[in-house]
């Protein structure tokens with residue numbers, strides 16, 4: 001059993017920024033990375049909108065640099081997955097956090113930065129073929145489909161970014177958007193429409209992923225006309241958004257109907273004293289690396305003030 005002042009759960013921009021601030025405030029933070037060290041940005045290519053990178057930066061590099069910055073000020077970063085929490089309800093109480101059932105951390109403050117995870121469509125054929133051609137990460141798996149024909153579902157920034165990424169590697173990318181417009185930013189939409197080998201289909205959804213062991217094609221349906229069409233593809237990428245990683249906090253922390261943690265007003269406090277939330281786990285609105293980093297900073301400052309109030 002280890003007793004500490006500040007535990008940070010999660011290693012995206014929110015977690016590492018919280019760590020930088022907490023370490024510089026002498027809180028000696030311990031940070032557990034979770035299953036996906038570096039978080040969602042490790043699955044992206046170029047980040048062009050984070051202030052201070054005029055030429056852009058690739059997501060994985062940015063996360064390594066954020067980790068190094070947190071470690072420079074004394075954060076201890078451990079690879080590990082928190083699978084249970086037992087939060088105190090009392091001000092000044094000690095929060096117990098269980099890591100892979102063998103380690104128990106007792107902390108005065110906990111900063112939650114567990115982020116969100118990719119959603120899938122929920123089709124039986126899609127689930128059966130996950131790992132057999134169905135993927136939620138073009139950057140991770142696109143290489144396997146070099147010079148082949150693939151499809152991607154979604155109309156947000158992620159789908160647009162991944163479609164253009166895949167178009168560089170693959171022969172053809174069919175992009176399926178369920179409405180008559182994309183949700184992605186105008187800049188990303190222009191990038192998609194300028195890319196010759198992206199075949200953009202509006203009002204289109206997947207009815208079935210075809211193939212026994214591996215993806216061989218998809219059956220699409222036009223949700224306006226009802227017309228069905230089968231095309232041959234070897235890879236299918238799902239890019240339809242994310243779900244907050246809050247399962248282990250159910251019953252202890254207040255959440256909205258989508259499972260996002262609820263924080264108080266503009267602050268990062270949850271309903272329990274000494275427990276703070278930052279980043280995508282509490283933000284379904286903005287979900288940007290820079291806003292996640294901003295709330296990570298706020299959580300560390302809130303934790304520091306909370307600890308001071310106990311003295």
Ligand code: NDP
Nearest residue numbers: 049121154155156157158159178179183239240241286287
């Ligand atoms: P979004 O929630 O923004 O978009 C999800 C997309 O998937 C929408 O087009 C949605 O359609 C569609 N969709 C959802 N469910 C289904 C379904 N069951 N079947 C078919 N389509 C479906 O998620 P993103 O991951 O794209 O982006 C999340 C956030 O991250 C956004 O704020 C985005 O701006 C940001 N981001 C920024 C990047 C950057 O700046 N470089 C890169 C990537 C993301 P509908 O519109 O009909 O609901």
